[in-house]
Amino acid sequence: MSETQQITKLGMPKWGLSMTEGTVVQWLVEEGTELSSGDEVIEVESEKINNAVETPAAGVLRRRVAEEGDVIPVGGILGVIAPPDVSDEDIDSYVEEFQANFDPEEAAEEAGGPEPEKVEVGGTQIQYLKVGEGEGPPIVLLHGFGGDINIWVFNQEALAAEHTVYALDLPGHGGSTKDVGEGDLDSFVEVVADFLDEMGVERAHLVGHSMGGGIAGSFALAHPDRVASLVLVASAGLGEEINDDYIEGFIAANRRKEMKNVLGMLFADPDLVNRQLIQDVMKFKRMDGVDEALRAVADKVFPDGKQADVPDLSGVEVPILAIWGREDNIVPHSHAENLPEHARVEVLDDTGHMPQMEAAGKVNRLIGDSLDGSGS
C-alpha cells in the first residue's frame, strides 16, 4: 500500500468546459527521466489548442502508457510517475488496476466542474465562471479586446486549487450584454466594481490580460482599497503603442481565413491557431451587436491606432507582477519599463501575446508564487 501511495498518475487534463478527450501529440521526455514539479512531460491536443501537460509530482517517469496519436478521455491515464525504487511489477499492477476500474463517463462527470452563470450588474448582463473556494481575497480574471472567459482555460482551474477564481466576460464580449455603454476603460472599471459588489467581494487580486490589464490598472487607481495585488499579462495601458493591424483586422475579419491570419499574430507559434479556435471566435463575432461593440471599444480605447488611456500607476502600492512574451506582436514588452519600481517583471521566451495559453504552466506558477508572496 505504501508503494501505491508513491505512484502518481499522469492524467489527461480537462481544459475548458467542452473538452471530453484529448489526443497525445508527443512525449516530451523519455521513460526513466527524473522529473521535478512543473516539468513538461507530454504535449496534448484538445479540440481548441495544443498544450503541454506538466508532471503533477516529482519523481521518475516510469511508464508512458498512452502512445502518440492515442485519443484519451479526460481523467484517463497518460503515464505513471513514481520513485525509482518502486518495482516494475507494482507499476504494472497500478496501470492494470486503473484501466480495469476507469469509467470515462464517471470521470467526465467528476471533471465537469462549474458552468458559467449570468448576473445582472447595473442593467448589464454579465456572464462569469466561478471556480474554487479559497480563503482570502479571490482572483478575478479580466480578458482583453475580443476575448472572453475561455482565454483562461489553462489557468483558472490551476489557480483555483487555493483561491476562489472568477473569470468574467466584459460587456460586448462572450456571453455578456453586447451593449458596451461608453466602451472606455473607465466604463469597464465600473462594471468590474459593480460585479464585485454583486459577488460580495470586497477586495480581489486582479489578473488582466491585454486590455484587461489596462482595466485592472485603472481599477487599482480608482478603487485602491479593493485591490490586493495586480497581475498584468501582456498588458495594455502601459504605453501608447498597440498593433493596429490586429485590432482593425479582428473587427474586419468576417471569414474564417481572414481570422486565421489575424489570430496568428497573437502567438509566437501561429500554428497553435487551429480550426476550432477560429470557429469559436467567428461564432462570437457573428452574434448580433458584436461588431458594433468591438468598433465602439476600439474607437475609445485604441483611437487612431494608439492606446488612449495610459494611466500613471506610480501611486499603486500593492504588489504588481507583469508577465510578457518576448515575441509579443500586439503590445511590446518594452512597455514594462513604465511600471512602478516595485513591480516584478517576467519576460518569457518563445511566447507571444497569449502567455497564459502559450506558456500556461509558467504563468500559473508565477501568479501562484506572487499571490503567496503577497500574504494571502
Added chain:
Amino acid sequence: MARTISFMQAINEALAQEMERDETVVVFGEDNVGGAGSPGEMDAWGGVMGVTKGLYGKFPERTLDTPISESAFIGAAAGAACSGLRPVAELMFVDFFGVCMDQIYNQAAKFRYMFGGKAKTPMVIRTMFGAGIRAASQHSQSLYPIFTHIPGLKVVVPSNPYDAKGLLISSIRDDDPVIFFENKVLYAVEGDVPEEPYTVPLGEAEFVREGDDVTIVAVGRMVQMAEQAAEQLADDGIECEIVDPRTTSPLDEDTIYESVENTGRLVVVDEANPRCGFATDVVALVSQNCFEDLKAAPKMVTAPHTPPPFSPALEDLYVPDAERVAKAVKETVGQGVAS
C-alpha cells in the same frame, strides 16, 4: 450558456427574432397560421410540421395563411420583396415547385440582373425536402440541385440546429432570393444554439471533422451519414475530413479544394438523384481544379436515378447511409497512387 433545442425550434426562433427585429419581415404559406376562418384554432397548426407555430400569436398582422395556390403566394412573395417587404414564404414540400417555378426562376431570380441592379428581391422560400418519412415519390425528393443550377438564386441546405438558425437569419437579411431547404428528418435533431440572434454567412463551408486521408463533402442530412461513416472508418485507421458547404449556391469551392489538396481523395454524399446534380458538380470542380492533388478517382454516393419509392424497404435503400459512405471511402483508399 449552452442551450439545446431542436432543428425545428431553431428555425422557429430565427423567424421570431427576425420578425421582432424588422417589421418588414412577413411569414406566409399554407397553414402557417393553421386555420384561417376557424376562430379559436388560429394557431393550431403552424405549418404542416408545426415549424411556424406560435408566430401568429406574437405577430398576428405578419403571419398569414394562403390559399393552396403556390403560383399565387410565391408570386406574391416575389412582388412583396420588390416593394419593400422581406417575405418568408413556405413552399410546403419542394416537390410542389412545378406549379410556381416561373415566379422563382424566370421572375425573382432575374429582377436584380434585368433591372440593372436597381431592384432587390429579399425573399426567402422555406421548403421541406428529403426521403425517410414514408411520404412517397411526390413528397420526398431532394431537389436542391435544380435551384442551384439557376443563377440569381441562393440555395441553403443546413445540416444542424446551430447552422439552421444562423443561415436562416442570414437568408432573411440577404437582398437576393434564397431557397432554404429543410430536411424533414432533421427537424427533431437537437443541438447547442445560442439564444441571441446571430448569422452564419451564405457561402462559407464548415469543417465538421478533421482528417488527413479522405475528404467527404456532404450537405443536409447526409452530414450525419458522413459522420457515422467517419466514426466507423476511424476504427479501421482511416481518418476522414468532413466538409459541409452549408450552401450549394454560392458554393465555398476554396474550402473543398483546401481539404482535397491535403487528403488527395474525395467522396461526395448527396441525397439528390445522381445526374447533373450537386455531387457531379463538386466532383467536376475538384477534378478540374485539384487534378494534380488527387490520388484516386473521386466517388459519389447518391440516391439512384429513380423517384423515391413508397415501399419502406426500398425507401431505406434509396437514401445513402453510413455503410455506403464507408464503402466508397474504402474504395478510394484502396485504389490509386500510394501516398
